[in-house]
Every structure is written in C-alpha cells, then in structure tokens.
Amino acid sequence: MRDPSNLPSSSRSSSFSTLDRTAARVFEPQINTRAPPSPKEPVRDRIKSVEEDVYEIDAFYKVEISAQRHSRLKQYYENELNALEDYPFEMLPQEDKVDWLLLKNYLNLKLRELELDVKRNQNVTNLLGNFTIYIIDHIESRQSVMPIDGRQAASNLTIATQLIAGLRAQILDRRLYADPSVAVRAARTVTSLQSHLKEWYSFYKDYDPLFTWWLSDPYPKIDKALEDLASTINEVLVGIKPGDTDTIVGEPIGRDGLLHALESEMIPYTPEELIEIGNKEYAWCETEMMKATIELGYEDWHDALEHVKREYVEPGKQPELVRKLIDEATGFVKRHDLVTVPQICEEAMQMFMMSPERQKMNPFFLGGDSIIVSYPTSGMSHEDKLMSMRGNNIHFARATAFHEMIPGHRLQFHYMKRVRPYRQLFFTPFCTEGWAFYWEMLLWDNEEWKKTPENRIGMLFWRMHRCARIIFSLKFHLGEMTPQECVDFLVQKVGHERATAEGEVRRSVMGDYGPLYQAGYMLGGLQIYALRKELLGLGYMKEKQFHDAFLESNQMPVELFKALITSQYLQRDFKSQWRFYEGL
Structure with a gap:
C-alpha cells in the first residue's frame, strides 16, 4: 500500500511561535500528475500502483491525527476514483471488470474509513488539547527536511511539556473525563507521538550542534511527560493499571x-x-x-x-x-x-x-x-x-x-x-x-x-x-x-x-x-457453501473445479467471485444483491 505521486511542497519552517498559524495549516490538494490509464493499461497494474502509492503516503504522512495526512489521503483516493472512470469498462474482459470493481470498492472503503478516523481523531484532539500541535508540526517539518531552529524548537517543546503537565494534573484530579473508547485511542496517540518525536530528535541530534545544544534539556523532559501522560490516561480514564493485561476495552463503530x-x-x-x-x-x-x-x-x-x-x-x-x-x-x-x-x-x-x-x-x-x-x-x-x-x-x-x-x-x-x-x-x-x-x-x-x-x-x-x-x-x-x-x-x-x-x-x-x-x-x-450448492446442483462445474477456481481467484467478496465464474453481466455501478441465506 504506497504513492510516489506529488508530495506537497512547503515553504514553512518549524520555527513557529503561535498556535494559530500551525493549527490553520492544512495540506492544499495538488493536481495529480500521474497520467490517466490508457485503454491498454491492465487494471492489475493500476492496482499494484495504488498499493505502492498508499504505502508510501502512509509512511510519509505518518501522524495519524494530522489534518495534513487526512487531506493528502482524501485527495489521493478521490483522484484515483476519477482516474478509474477513464477505463473503457464495457470493453474489458471479465477478469479486468472484476479488478476494476474491486479497486473502486477499495477506494470508496478507504474514503469512508478516513471519514470515520477524522471523527474519532477529533474526539482525541478535543481530549488532549493544544500540545499535539507543537509536536505534529515538528514531525511533519522533519519529513520535508525543513530548516530547523534549535532555540525555537526548544521553546516549543517546553511549552508543550507544560501543557502536558496541566492536562495530566486535570486527569489525576478527576477534573477531566472521557469515554474509555476515546481514552484508549488517546493513549495510543500519545505513545505514537512519543515514538515519532524520538525519531525527529534522533534525526537532528549530534548532526546539528546547535539543535543538540538547545534540545539537551527540553527533549528528555517531553519524552518523559508523554510517557507519563499515556500511563495516566490508561490508568485513570481507561481503568487499566500498570501490568494489567486482562482489562478489555474496545471502540464500537455504531450501526452506520x-x-x-x-x-x-x-x-x-x-x-x-x-x-x-x-x-x-x-x-x-x-x-x-x-x-x-x-x-x-x-x-x-x-x-x-x-x-x-x-x-x-x-x-x-x-x-x-x-x-x-x-x-x-x-x-x-x-x-x-x-x-x-x-x-x-x-x-x-x-x-x-x-x-x-x-x-x-x-x-x-x-x-x-x-x-x-x-x-x-x-x-x-x-x-x-x-x-x-x-x-x-x-x-x-x-x-x-x-x-x-x-x-x-x-x-x-x-x-x-x-x-x-x-x-x-x-x-x-x-x-x-x-x-x-x-x-x-x-x-x-x-x-x-x-x-x-x-x-x-x-x-x-x-x-x-x-x-x-x-x-x-x-x-x-x-x-x-x-x-x-x-x-x-x-x-x-x-x-x-x-x-x-x-x-x-x-x-x-x-x-x-x-x-x-x-x-x-x-x-x-x-x-461459499450456498454458491457450491447452486453451481454443483446445476452441473455448472465439478467440486474440485469449484475449489480450485476459488483459490485461483485470490481475494474478493464472495458475491463478486460468483459473478466472475458465472460470467455474470457486470456494470460500473454494480451493487450487491445476493441473498445467500435461505429462510431470511
């Protein structure tokens, strides 16, 4: 899952001083420069490109709660959905039609998952507050290898550490509450930010003498503060004590x-x-x-x-x-x-x-x-x-x-x-x-x-x-x-x-x-059982043929496999309608 398409350029520096400018910065969609598919490009090649593209976008925009990450992924999925429309679907062989529908379904799924993540992450950022902005900006600036001002970075991390201390105090004093499912995600987010910040610090440390001089005190403090905050969220808001491997807390997604x-x-x-x-x-x-x-x-x-x-x-x-x-x-x-x-x-x-x-x-x-x-x-x-x-x-x-x-x-x-x-x-x-x-x-x-x-x-x-x-x-x-x-x-x-x-x-x-x-x-x-019964009962194929065909089709929803092997007429707007269970 990766994309070497246009990564956004940026003129920003990590030497910011106000929350407003950082909070307002959002990724601005670029024109997708990859050419639309030609009639001769197999859909399978497009699928492989999408897999590699998403992998690389995911690795580059790695902060899960980042607005920039969400914007970049949303832009990519929408561009690829638009590109799919350039395929001459009606002229494709059945295998390629199935591939086309699989890719379309995948991209739509990813867009919906992204929407759900945005809502969940908003709950997390509401709980954690403004300290995350300072950390995210530094991590994303490091990914783009922007110039680093060690003194300003030390100041930013010091402010973030103070905000973390205030947040932790509110939690310990029981002045701040959260649903356990939100708290679990928040604790995971804090641990993830700690890991990304460690990579950021290691990237500059010793290679940039002024950075090392300025950050020698603020970095260890924020690293410890993040570790303590994650533990406090887990212990107080989630209810998982240190060493507790038995408590079970999940995150329901709801009927929609x-x-x-x-x-x-x-x-x-x-x-x-x-x-x-x-x-x-x-x-x-x-x-x-x-x-x-x-x-x-x-x-x-x-x-x-x-x-x-x-x-x-x-x-x-x-x-x-x-x-x-x-x-x-x-x-x-x-x-x-x-x-x-x-x-x-x-x-x-x-x-x-x-x-x-x-x-x-x-x-x-x-x-x-x-x-x-x-x-x-x-x-x-x-x-x-x-x-x-x-x-x-x-x-x-x-x-x-x-x-x-x-x-x-x-x-x-x-x-x-x-x-x-x-x-x-x-x-x-x-x-x-x-x-x-x-x-x-x-x-x-x-x-x-x-x-x-x-x-x-x-x-x-x-x-x-x-x-x-x-x-x-x-x-x-x-x-x-x-x-x-x-x-x-x-x-x-x-x-x-x-x-x-x-x-x-x-x-x-x-x-x-x-x-x-x-x-x-x-x-x-x-x-699979219902489909086997139908096809074998009609004499459409033998049992071993059916099993081998299923294995050789690799991964797809079973209804699409049914359409594939029965040569069902497929359209771009294919919708699921197979009621496979008798008596319901």
Whole structure:
C-alpha cells in the first residue's frame, strides 16, 4: 500500500511561535500528475500502483491525527476514483471488470474509513488539547527536511511539556473525563507521538550542534511527560493499571459504521438480519449437540462438552498430535480429489509454539503460512495450564488443524502468493476465514470423514463459536453488549473456558481486526457453501473445479467471485444483491 505521486511542497519552517498559524495549516490538494490509464493499461497494474502509492503516503504522512495526512489521503483516493472512470469498462474482459470493481470498492472503503478516523481523531484532539500541535508540526517539518531552529524548537517543546503537565494534573484530579473508547485511542496517540518525536530528535541530534545544544534539556523532559501522560490516561480514564493485561476495552463503530462496512464487503443484509442468522445457526448447532450428547449418555450438552474437554494429551505431546491431525486432513482431501494441493504447500509446512503472552490474545491455534500451537508452558499457573489444555483438547484440535492448514488457510495462502497476488490488497475475512470455515461445514457433511460423538462435539463447539462471534461482535459494535457481557456470552452459550473467552473477546475488540472480521468466518462460509450448492446442483462445474477456481481467484467478496465464474453481466455501478441465506 504506497504513492510516489506529488508530495506537497512547503515553504514553512518549524520555527513557529503561535498556535494559530500551525493549527490553520492544512495540506492544499495538488493536481495529480500521474497520467490517466490508457485503454491498454491492465487494471492489475493500476492496482499494484495504488498499493505502492498508499504505502508510501502512509509512511510519509505518518501522524495519524494530522489534518495534513487526512487531506493528502482524501485527495489521493478521490483522484484515483476519477482516474478509474477513464477505463473503457464495457470493453474489458471479465477478469479486468472484476479488478476494476474491486479497486473502486477499495477506494470508496478507504474514503469512508478516513471519514470515520477524522471523527474519532477529533474526539482525541478535543481530549488532549493544544500540545499535539507543537509536536505534529515538528514531525511533519522533519519529513520535508525543513530548516530547523534549535532555540525555537526548544521553546516549543517546553511549552508543550507544560501543557502536558496541566492536562495530566486535570486527569489525576478527576477534573477531566472521557469515554474509555476515546481514552484508549488517546493513549495510543500519545505513545505514537512519543515514538515519532524520538525519531525527529534522533534525526537532528549530534548532526546539528546547535539543535543538540538547545534540545539537551527540553527533549528528555517531553519524552518523559508523554510517557507519563499515556500511563495516566490508561490508568485513570481507561481503568487499566500498570501490568494489567486482562482489562478489555474496545471502540464500537455504531450501526452506520457497520452498514458502510457491510456495503464494502458486498453483504446486502442489515446487522440485525445477520444477528438473526447467527441465532438460527446456533439453534441448529444446539440440536446437533444434543444428538451427540445423548449418544455419549448425557442429558445436558454442557456435561458432554466437559467430557470432551478432559480428553487432552499430556504436556509435550501436543505438537505430535497436531502433526498427525494435519496429515489426516491433507491425506483426506487428496485421496478424495477435492482440491489441488501443490507439493511444496504440503512439504514445506512449519510448526511453532505460541508464547504465553501471545496466548492471552490468541488462546487457540493460529495458522496461515505455518501452524502456531497454543498449549500451556511450565511458567503458567496451575489453573491457566488446565484451562489451556482443556481448551486445546484432542477433539477441538482436530477441527482446528484442517481449518488452519490444509485444506484451510495454509493452502489458501499458498495460492494467494502465487496466483493473481495483486488481489491481496482486497483482503476480506469473508473470503479468507470463510474458506477455512467452509471446510468445517463440508467435512461435517462428508460421510467419509470419521466422526465419533466426541469428534462431532469438537466440530460443533467451533461452529457454535462462529455463531456466537456473529452475535457478540455485531452487538458490541451496535453498543448492545459490553466486552464483559461478550465474555459471559461465550462462556454460557458456547462452553468456553473463561480465559479462552477473554482471549477471544480481547482479540475481537482490541486487536487489529475490522468490525466484521469475526462475523466473516461463518457468514463467508455460508456464502461459499450456498454458491457450491447452486453451481454443483446445476452441473455448472465439478467440486474440485469449484475449489480450485476459488483459490485461483485470490481475494474478493464472495458475491463478486460468483459473478466472475458465472460470467455474470457486470456494470460500473454494480451493487450487491445476493441473498445467500435461505429462510431470511
């Protein structure tokens, strides 16, 4: 994601003395000098250029709350949208039409995200006050390598340090309050400014003798002040004490934010309708769970789940188990010729163990290029060891192994890097996580895939978990559930260990995930499942053809993949309308 297009020129110096001049300075849009596309320029080349352009703009205008950054990105996205209109869309082959629509959708998404960021960042700057202006001006002047006046810079940082001290005093005296979600972003912003200011100081220090002489006292003071301010915001306004790794605080985006995100993912449903889908699928899971429960001789499925959780391997044996489960699934899809598995994909698979710290965010396996196994270490408490072993038992791990490796993420990531790799810019959980979950559904249906009652409960646990992810993640962003209520929901409705439930919610609301990421697992899987049923039922293609075509298309909303492989007539103003879920 980068742009070597025209970076703004500037005659300003960092030796300013008033807030008014700095606050008023905003990036003035330039004419985009890159030529519009010619009819012969493949859309994929434009996509790659956009990826590189955005990467470089993002790296250069690096202060997230800067008005200059927002203006530059907005100008760039709008220019690229205008340039897209110069393509002879109707004359393009189907693959290029899909690329064109993907790029248009991406640029519109980025503009909407920018609007949301502006609103969120305004809340942050309202809380932090004027000290940020001094710091931002110096960071941006350094990026343009403007002349530096060490004496004025020392004066500016001294003023900023005094403003920070006053702000911190107000927070400590409880004279200043903020919503925890705003406070979390504010603390992150302060830490980011501290990091950028450190780079600014290191750039001039010792290379400019006068700068070094003037800043030898003010810089260490503001560095410490910023560190203390971030800690104070976290401790007082957010409620996270030093060393606290358990408190969960997120940032809901609201219903309008969800609707925009759904439009970008080409999901023509409301958040409320998706929650209803989650509830319907959960009810199906409960019915199936009771069937397996009765086969095991229990009356309550929670008791049967406890039975399954106790079937874990001894310490040190988990890697061996996981390797065996990966080989089982890989052999099955190859033996039944369900999908093409390249030799290198299977041969060069690697396994790593997850650190105890990382397990707080990811209590279960992670996958992709490699499998990262979550299992207790000797330094954990006795209670945490047992919860981790129970949460990563043999039957839970069986479904996790093929979800993460082959035919799941490992296989998909292998293709993503080799076939139309430029489409990775359009990453979507509905495609990626949906693909991995789709195989959970497919192997559940396949009578050849061995399923004891314990195996079925293990698979159903994950399926109930995906239903719950739709419900709690959307309700969180709608403001209908708190993080703690999300944790309780996973414990009560899915049977999670509390520690694993906390890890799941923490990852959902505090990790680097979009608001629809957790819902994308089941909803994306349901889309692929419905499309397979339709195409195979019509005799349009064979199963292996379908799977290979999906992998070779790389990343895109599932509805656009549907349009691609069915040669659907596409127009510039393509709108999502596929109601993939029956009965809603």
